[in-house]
């Protein structure tokens with residue numbers, strides 16, 4: 001197993017070209033497909049069909065078309081339907097879950113803080129809001145940005161009564177409460193998250209625990225989209241075995257590293273032939289909700305800008321909580 005962490009940029013896009021569209025304006029539900037073109041996110045100037053995507057520095061590069069689309073849901077659908085879909089698919093891509101204006105305020109505040117740390121340069125054409133990395137050394141890890149996690153604009157996205165809290169309460173059929181620790185990721189170019197499931201990091205409390213992954217800046221493929229391994233939460237064969245072994249580890253108790261691999265192909269063949277990787281581009285307001293046993297990771301950020309996102313964990317307020 002490899003450490004959950006950052007990679008270095010070894011797989012740059014094959015070609016860049018100006019296209020003018022962005023993830024923020026991408027049609028809801030737009031996802032990876034052979035025909036979907038256009039440039040994601042504020043980085044612009046990228047032909048996504050030519051992107052080579054991977055989870056880490058050692059991984060085989062994969063064409064974008066290797067990744068299928070995520071099914072999109074709406075926060076206005078009945079909770080019972082969403083619960084059934086979550087069980088079936090293992091995830092919900094909820095377009096417009098958060099109030100986009102609240103997310104934009106958070107993005108602007110966090111980008112300002114990165115700029116104050118000298119991590120962002122004011123790009124002449126795209127401005128400082130593009131989040132272009134200055135080149136100053138940094139990691140995607142939360143520890144490096146602990147001082148930003150109390151940012152009031154950022155915290156507003158998850159406070160009691162927020163759209164996220166109300167939505168998660170409906171899904172969990174009870175008053176939903178997030179872990180105090182919110183994993184804010186300011187992901188520089190070259191970084192990504194290898195394949196893992198969340199149970200190995202936070203499996204000591206209730207099993208009714210959900211991750212809510214929230215892009216704070218618009219996230220196109222090139223910024224390192226979240227990728228999910230469809231069916232890994234329920235398929236038999238190798239996945240069943242994996243859930244019963246790896247999936248029951250506790251990274252602290254068992255002193256293991258939680259990441260499985262940087263190679264997405266491993267989980268689509270042989271005993272894992274039921275697995276299929278899916279991804280999407282994300283606008284501000286979107287979120288992906290998933291359970292503790294779904295394998296996932298994020299692609300390497302091959303843009304020149306930071307990807308800011310956050311993963312929060314939610315459970316019923318009255319259920320036993322992992323103490324970490």
Ligand SMILES: O=C(O)CCC(=O)C(=O)O
Nearest residue numbers: 193198213297298309311
């Ligand atoms: O955003 C990422 O890079 C990874 C997210 C993740 O691992 C999670 O939400 O559990």
